[in-house]
Amino acid sequence: MNALKELSIRAESESPIIVRDIIKPGVLKISKGKTVQEAARLMAEKNMGAIVVTENEEPVGIVTERDFVKKIVSVGKDPEHTKVEDIMSSPIITVQTTTPVFEVIDLLVENNIRRVVIKEDDKLYGVLSQTDLIGNMSEQCIVDGIDRFAKPKRKHDLKLGFTYFIEGVKKSYDVLVEHVTSGKEGLIITTENPDKIRAKYDLKRTPFLWLTNIKAWNTINPKDLKLLGDSVDNFLGVAKNGVLLLDGLHELISSNSKEEIIDFLRELRKKVSKSSSTLLITINSEDDDEYYVMKSL
Incomplete structure (x- = not known):
């Protein structure tokens, strides 16, 4: 059973998870005739990654931080003289607060989009992103329980806030299994099919992020370091005494430059050092690129 079907079954149970269960009300909006500069200022003030574009108070598009980078910064446009309607993603998909989460996931995957606009009846309610969903499902897995909870004596002691490279x-x-089976919360980032890993190590509840080009609710394109970073932030913000395993360094290096991965891992280690979690990074020291990245950190 793949992860999307597994989530759909959970969402269609007696107590289905609906949009209102995982998102608080609050939406940033701007008229389509306003400038990109004005939109960027509003987003910075409210610390939000997206803004809904409206016409006569109806949502007609959405602008994200990614749009600023791709459609303004990278092409040298002047944000002060560019209107938001010129860079917005449109049309948008709108769902109600009562929509089951599994339906939202299907919409994101089928339409290859990252966000949907939420309404409650006829009023704007919020914006739900792929990152929100991944973070929520990580939290759900933590809340639901921990794999085979027991407290045997551990062979490998891990210090909170530390990063370990493991050959x-x-x-x-x-x-990882030793620690999640003795009560720690875990998150696995891998290039392998999560279903195979779950079966091999009997990890029924530990959440996964799958580095792949396949589109599903728990997958991340290895080139999308921003989404990967946001998803890890969600886990670190929720987990107490957590263990994060990154088993996909070679794929990340292959999909990005070594310098980008070094910067990404430095930032990740910094975040972990301020958290109550531990970072494990699988390393193959015979791989020249992996060894170079490890020695550069």
Whole structure:
């Protein structure tokens, strides 16, 4: 059973998760005739990553931080003289607060989009993103329980806030499994099919982020370091005494430049150092690129 079907079954149970369960009311909006500069100022003031574009108070588009980078910064446009309607993504998909979450996931995957606009009856309610969903499902997995909870004596002691490079995939999972089965909260970032890993290590509840070009609710394109970083932030913000395993360094390096990955991992280690979690990174020291990245950190 793949992760999307698994989530759909959970959402269609007796107590289905609906949009209102996972998002608080609050939406940033701007008229389509306003400038990109004005939109950027509003987003910065409210610390929000997206703004809904309206016409006569009806949502007609959406502008995100990614749009600023791709459609303004990278092409040298002047945000003060560019209107938001010129860079907005349109048309948008709108759902109600009572919509089951599994339906929203299907919409995101089928339409290859990252966000939907939420309404409550006829009023704007908020914006729900792929990152919100991944973070919520990570939290749900933590709240639901921990794999095979017990407290045996551990062979590998991990210090909170530390990063460990572990040689070899098997050893990495041995360390992770030892800790999640003794009560720690876990998150696995991997290039392998999560269903196979779940079966191999009997990890029924530990959440996964799958680095792949396949589109599903828990997948992330390895080139999308922003989404990956946001998803990890969600886990670090929720987990207490957590263990994060990154088993996909080679794929990240192949999909980005080594310098980008070094910067990404430096920032990740900094965030982990201020958290109550531990970071494990699988390393193959015979891989020149992986070894270079590790030595550069």
